[in-house]
Amino acid sequence: NAGVTQTPKFQVLKTGQSMTLQCAQDMNHNSMYWYRQDPGMGLRLIYYSASEGTTDKGEVPNGYNVSRLNKREFSLRLESAAPSQTSVYFCASSEGLAKGNTIYFGEGSWLTVV
Amino acid sequence: AQRVTQPEKLLSVFKGAPVELKCNYSYSGSPELFWYVQYSRQRLQLLLRHISRESIKGFTADLNKGETSFHLKKPFAQEEDSAMYYCALRAYSGNTPLVFGKGTRLSVIA
Numbered sequence: 001n002a003g004v005t006q007t008p009k010f011q012v013l014k015t016g017q018s019m020t021l022q023c024a025q026d027m028n029h030n031s032m033y034w035y036r037q038d039p040g041m042g043l044r045l046i047y048y049s050a051s052e053g054t055t056d057k058g059e060v061p062n063g064y065n066v067s068r069l070n071k072r073e074f075s076l077r078l079e080s081a082a083p084s085q086t087s088v089y090f091c092a093s094s095e096g097l098a099k100g101n102t103i104y105f106g107e108g109s110w111l112t113v114v
Numbered sequence: 115a116q117r118v119t120q121p122e123k124l125l126s127v128f129k130g131a132p133v134e135l136k137c138n139y140s141y142s143g144s145p146e147l148f149w150y151v152q153y154s155r156q157r158l159q160l161l162l163r164h165i166s167r168e169s170i171k172g173f174t175a176d177l178n179k180g181e182t183s184f185h186l187k188k189p190f191a192q193e194e195d196s197a198m199y200y201c202a203l204r205a206y207s208g209n210t211p212l213v214f215g216k217g218t219r220l221s222v223i224a
Contacts, residue, residue: 004157033211040123042216043158043200058211090158099146099204100165103212105158 002026004106006091012112013081021076021109023091031094032074033058033103034066036087043090049074050097081113116141118203118215126221127191135186135218137175137201145203147177147184148212152198161186161199171195191222 006023013019025032033048035058045058049068063085065077074093078085091106117140127133139145149161162170164177164184175186184201201215 031211035214040216042120043214045211045213048211092158097204097210102160102163107157 004091004093004104006089006106006109008109009107010110012114013078014114015082017081018077018079019081019111020078021089021091021111022073023075023106024073025091025093025104026072027093027095027104028071029093029104030071030096031101032068033092033094034064034074034076035090035092036060037090037108038087046076046089078111081111083113085111086113087111116145116203116205116210116213118201118213120199120201120215120218122218123216124219124221126223128223129193130190133186133188133191133195133220133222135199135201135220137184137186137215139182139184139201139203141182141203141205143205144179145205147175148202148204149173149175149184149186150200150202150214152200154197158200191220193222193224196220196222 004025030051034046035043044060047066049055052071067075089109092103094101094103119138147164150158151161152158173188200217202212
């Protein structure tokens with residue numbers, strides 16, 4: 001039972017390079033999320049997708065784009081990476097946004113921008 | 115706007131001592147509150163939620179609407195409780211994502 005799977009697990013980028021973090025869930029969930037985790041800042045929402053075909057900005061969307069490719073997949077793209085984007089990125093999913101829905105997280109992607 | 119405050123970045127306790135991880139929230143309506151835990155090098159996972167009123171791994175948390183708090187408690191800490199703990203809130207009024215606090219790292223000393 002894979003749950004939420006994200007790739008790559010580790011990545012080092014040079015400033016200005018682009019890359020895409022991939023995320024897939026096999027729980028038939030409607031909602032998917034991308035968070036970043038930084039020391040002292042906790043988890044901050046970058047973007048989310050309430051359902052297939054929709055995406056919305058979270059707390060810290062600048063410098064990122066997302067694509068809800070289908071119900072299973074939700075990718076996060078850094079068009080021009082900056083050192084401030086060095087972080088651990090977590091993809092997550094839930095049945096929906098409504099009350100009672102539990103969020104399930106992926107294992108995280110460690111990104112370093114030099 | 116919803117806000118979750120976890121005032122302690124780090125909490126160190128001795129094994130067998132009681133633990134209380136503080137969580138305060140700011141929200142004008144009725145919230146749904148959660149505690150998530152992240153053990154070393156593992157993914158975040160749900161520990162408990164206030165609507166379930168359950169005890170998981172010896173932890174409990176009671177929603178205090180008067181004090182707008184949802185503190186996590188355990189009477190006797192174990193070494194395996196060492197982890198990062200996040201309090202999270204979801205507004206009841208609409209379909210919104212969870213808002214997380216900044217987290218508290220619990221270190222249980224043998």
